Amino acid sequence: AIAARIDRPLVLVGMMGVGKSTIGRKLAQMLSLPFHDADDAIVEAAQMEIAEIFDQFGEAYFRDGERRVIARLLDGGKSVIATGGGAFVQDETREAIRKKALTIWLDSDVDTLVERVSRNDKRPLLRGGNVREKVEAMKAEREPFYSQAQIHVMSDAGPHGAAVNRILEALE
Numbered sequence: 001a002i003a004a005r006i007d008r009p010l011v012l013v014g015m016m017g018v019g020k021s022t023i024g025r026k027l028a029q030m031l032s033l034p035f036h037d038a039d040d041a042i043v044e045a046a047q048m049e050i051a052e053i054f055d056q057f058g059e060a061y062f063r064d065g066e067r068r069v070i071a072r073l074l075d076g077g078k079s080v081i082a083t084g085g086g087a088f089v090q091d092e093t094r095e096a097i098r099k100k101a102l103t104i105w106l107d108s109d110v111d112t113l114v115e116r117v118s119r120n121d122k123r124p125l126l127r128g129g130n131v132r133e134k135v136e137a138m139k140a141e142r143e144p145f146y147s148q149a150q151i152h153v154m155s156d157a158g159p160h161g162a163a164v165n166r167i168l169e170a171l172e
């Protein structure tokens with residue numbers, strides 16, 4: 001079985017709206033591993049929503065909390081960890097992840113990302129202005145980092161099951 005050969009945490013990286021949390025949860029279920037969502041862990045630790053943390057303390061403070069929460073999750077044994085879209089762009093956080101985890105870049109086209117992030121208003125970095133332009137610019141800027149992940153999987157529009165299967169195949 002694949003699960004038996006996995007010897008480290010699996011970390012999902014990629015853009016906001018690509019489906020890291022949903023796909024991560026399903027992947028964990030398939031592999032009978034615990035699932036952790038880094039953003040949820042930050043919200044729990046701070047007792048504040050992500051947008052509130054950004055508004056009250058700024059992005060640098062959020063990134064510091066994110067780095068610490070991810071370090072703790074990486075030391076928590078085998079699991080599937082979904083990270084926020086900016087985590088793997090931060091040098092220290094990315095290096096910690098690369099050192100300790102098997103990394104998976106979940107990728108979608110801009111249309112799919114825009115459609116998915118437009119479902120709610122939880123993302124402070126996309127507020128105001130043209131969401132498509134922001135997503136496009138951010139994707140281009142971040143790809144050099146995301147592409148440092150070991151596995152690259154497309155997550156197309158529609159159900160997330162296909163991406164889960166692609167990851168399972170890549171792990172075989």
Ligand code: S3P
Nearest residue numbers: 015016017039084085086123124
């Ligand atoms: C961010 C992505 C968000 C969250 C925060 C910042 C980013 O997570 O961590 O709003 O910089 O891309 P999702 O990728 O789960 O939306």
